[in-house]
Amino acid sequence: MSKAVRLKKGLDIKLLGEADQVKVEAKQPTMVALKPSDFHGLIPKVILKEGEKVKRGEVVFYDKYNKDVKFVSPVTGTISEILRGEKRRILEIRISVAATDEAVQVNPVDPSSISREEVKSTMLANGLWPFVKQRPLDKIADPSVTPKSIFISAFDSAPLAPDYDFILHGQDQFFQHGLNALAKLTDGKVNITLNGKGASDECFQNAKNVEINKISGKHPAGNVGTQIHHFDPIDKGEFVFTLNPQDVVTIGKFFAEGQFDASRIVALTGSEVEASARKYYKTIIGARLDTIIDGSLTNDNVRVVSGNALTGKAVEKDGFLGFYDAHITVLPEGNEHKFFLTEGWLAPGFDKYSSHRLFPTWLTPNKKRRLDTNLNGEQRGFVVTGEMEKVLPFDILPMQLIKAIMVNDIDAMEQLGIYEIAPEDFALCEYVCTSKIAIQEKIREGLDVIEEECM
Structure with a gap:
């Protein structure tokens, strides 16, 4: 039975530079x-x-x-x-x-007509298994385990995130083929979570043999971890597999055509991208980014991020697209000195944004802004502010969990919900943290300890 959840916590960061819904090669x-x-x-x-x-x-x-x-x-x-x-x-x-393309060819097969082990062995042998990730630990799924369920988020709520309804439009057949393969991997349900704020593409609405849920609210509503927490929470000893919608299509194409198709549609976004270049580009997994961003930037003092502004990785302009990324963000580099009276910490802040209502701009929450990468301060004492609890829609105490990780208290980590989370779930906590702690790194360190000591 499908469910609907409305989140009361979270934070939408409005950035300039959203991609137009235009697909180009x-x-x-x-x-x-x-x-x-x-x-x-x-x-x-x-x-x-x-x-x-x-x-x-x-x-x-x-x-x-x-x-x-x-x-x-x-x-x-x-x-x-x-x-x-x-x-x-x-x-x-x-x-x-190479100038000519030659692919490894296998016989196409309907995944619904073969066994679980045959689906799994086909995915493992042909490079499809790395698309499947697992919770806990947020890493490539262990093929030896059977998940209690599988989750696919049909939307992304991160800043400037790509629109999966637009990307997957017309891919219904391959998407369903991928779902049929995934359904073989679990004894539970394959869950697709839609954005409760509006209608979704037919590719998601008409999906068969799945459980369709809806979630609405601010970011991180689109994070698969948030959805798992509210629809099918994880206990110790349980596993849930997760996938990106485009990766489901890649899996479906392989079973339908017998070839590995590495094509990917990527949104080029950010305030430092020329408005005419903010589009959706069809490219290849791992492609060199200069094939997309060359001649598209407004200036040279920028930070190119493979992924979104909260969780992506900074790369060089001639770097390469991340394996799981369908998003390129270009932000102003925050390395310029600002005079403290006019643009610094004593400035009135009419053109600044803060989630803590420090500046008058909190009166215009829907205005899109050009934000740079400056931390606006150095690392300082880790103090209780209550800000993390406002943006984390989990029944988890974030401050206490992070401190348990810092002191390597495994029992406390387990009691405070370490098995349910991934670094991306704490990206907003890192953003609002007045102590400037690299919280996502801390969460990853905690997960590594749990894997070594408890898994």
Whole structure:
């Protein structure tokens, strides 16, 4: 039976630079990259060497500690460079794109007609399993476990987030095919959560063999963690799988056509992007970003983020799109000194925004603003303010949980709800934190401790 929830807590950060609902083809990238850092806890075992040819859908590396989880090339080309960091840690596997496309081909199959193990083995062998993440731990799902349910959020409520109704319009058949495959992985329900504020695309509304729920309210209403918390909470020893809607389409296309299709539609957003360039670009997973943003920026003093402004990763202008990202945000870099009387901390703040109502701008909450990356202060004592509780729509005490992580109190972490959360769920807590603590990093550290000691 479907459910509807209305959140009372949260915060919508109104930023300038939303993408127009126009789809265009991005330039064909000359290079793509697979970044092991996109997959937390992964230690890759590369099976191809620099200079070797690779087909689209051919295995490039696998997880050293779980050989069944394989990662495939999104393009046909040549392994041009394996970039390493300290202690020879692999940072990027760069692939030069060939002029002609050649894909690994398998026989198409209707996932509804095969067994769970056959669906799972097909996904593992052909690079589809990394699209499936799990709670707890917020990492690639463990193929040896059976989740009690699967969750797909049909919308994103983050600042300048892409519109999945627009992106998936016309993809009904592939989306349903992907849902049929996912339904084989669980004894429970496949849940699709719609935005309760308005109508959703037919791709989501007409989905079959799923539970359709609705949630409304401010961000993080679109976070899958928020939805799990309100519709099917996780207890210790339980698992829930989660996926992005575009990744469901990728899975469905593979079963329908027998090829790995790495195409992805990405929204280019941000106040520092020319208004005419703020669109949706069809590109490839791991594509070089300069094929999208070249000639589109208003100035050079910017921060390019693969993902949204709250949880994305800063990358160079010629960096690469993250594996799970359908969003590029370009923000003003906050490295300019501001005179304290006119633009600094003693300024009246008629052009500033604060979630704490420090400036008169709180009277115009719906006005979209050009915000930079300046922290506006340094790290200081971690004090109780009550601000985190206003933006976290969980039955969790955020301050107490973060402090339990800081002192490595495992029992307290478990009692305070560590199994339900992911770093992205605490992004708003980090934003409103007056102590300037990197809260998302702390949450990740806590999850790593839980994995090592309790899983």
